[in-house]
Amino acid sequence: MKAFNRIFSAVTVAIILLFAVVNMILAADKTDGSRQYRVEISRLVHEIETNGSADISECVYVTNIERYGEKFYSTDSDYVIYEINGELYRFDYNINGYSNKTYFMGIVNAILGVIAILFIAVMLYIKYAILAPFERLSNLPYEFSKGNLTAPVTETKNRFFGKFLWGIDVLRENIEQQKQRELEMQKEKKMLLLSLSHDIKTPLSAIKLYSAALSKNLYPDTEKQHKIAESITEKVDEIEGYVSQIITASREDFLSLEVNMGEFYLSELIEKITGYYREKLVLIKTDFNVGKYKNCLLSGDLSRSIEVLQNIMENALKYGDGRRVELIFSEDGECVQIAVTNGGCTLGKDDLPHIFESFWRGANAENIGGSGLGLYICRQLMRKMNGEIFAEIDNGIITVTAVFARA
Structure with missing residues (x-):
């Protein structure tokens, strides 16, 4: 926040300097009405000398031209008298039109003021709506x-x-x-x-x-x-x-392991799993096939169910041959089974009954990191959600199946 305050102060000073510089430039500008009306009169004098008359319809400053006689003139405008071809001409002019410097400076300052107010408002919004809440979290x-x-x-x-x-x-x-x-x-x-x-x-x-x-x-x-x-x-x-x-x-x-029992759709669970693993498996060049299933309402804890399938998927990637992982679905009137299969299983059939025990690791896990708790946690969670989990091996393909109760 201190860095932002310094930036805010610097920007404020820059805006003030911009106001000062622009006003100084405008104040020093000599090309205002007090000079421009003379240019117009000189042009009109030249026209009268040449043509005997002049058109003031496009003039900004000169408002009237007439021969100067002996009659009395009453007017609030400024004027000058020129002798043209032996005759005196009176040129009335007014320098308080839209080109007046004061009016122009007012417009410029108003525009700069609006820009400055908008910028400061945005900076304050960022400070109090974004940075202040984030600072409370720091x-x-x-x-x-x-x-x-x-x-x-x-x-x-x-x-x-x-x-x-x-x-x-x-x-x-x-x-x-x-x-x-x-x-x-x-x-x-x-x-x-x-x-x-x-x-x-x-x-x-x-x-x-x-x-x-x-x-x-x-x-x-x-x-x-x-x-x-x-x-x-x-x-x-x-x-x-x-x-x-x-x-x-x-x-x-x-x-x-706490479980908050509720209801969720099978599609919610599968979308979470596929959304995470599709990209991951593409990167490691592993085929990922999701079988067809009929969407239905399941009983359990969605977060814990995701955790169960993630543990099974991680085991499939860690201990499989990395060629293919598949989700297969089957159902009956009371439950839905989600099976995760992968090839390259080197686990012995004698070790299969122990894979859901805590801290147990098979002979095929000697050079692979792990705690031996993944499938143990899966079984505990599934049973707390009134479900079950089991595994089987057939021709080097291991299938771990999670059984979810219908709602």
């Missing part, structure tokens, strides 16, 4: 990076930034909610670990006591020793149960 990324998410972003009716400000505020709320959920999850996870750790101590203490007793032959009776061994096995099973809970908590609860 510190938001920095504040977000520091975690300052509590202050709302005020929505305005600005035609340029109104929707943008609304989007920024929605983003802030989502980040804040995600932060709160993460804190709650961390708290719950810590409480769970503390609880499980405390519960594990009891069977561990019992096992320790049983082991010490056995090592010291405190139970010489064989039957008693068998009972102690069974007790140790029970305590080990109990510990395994606690460990399983810890593993489950660490694997299944690390993501908070």
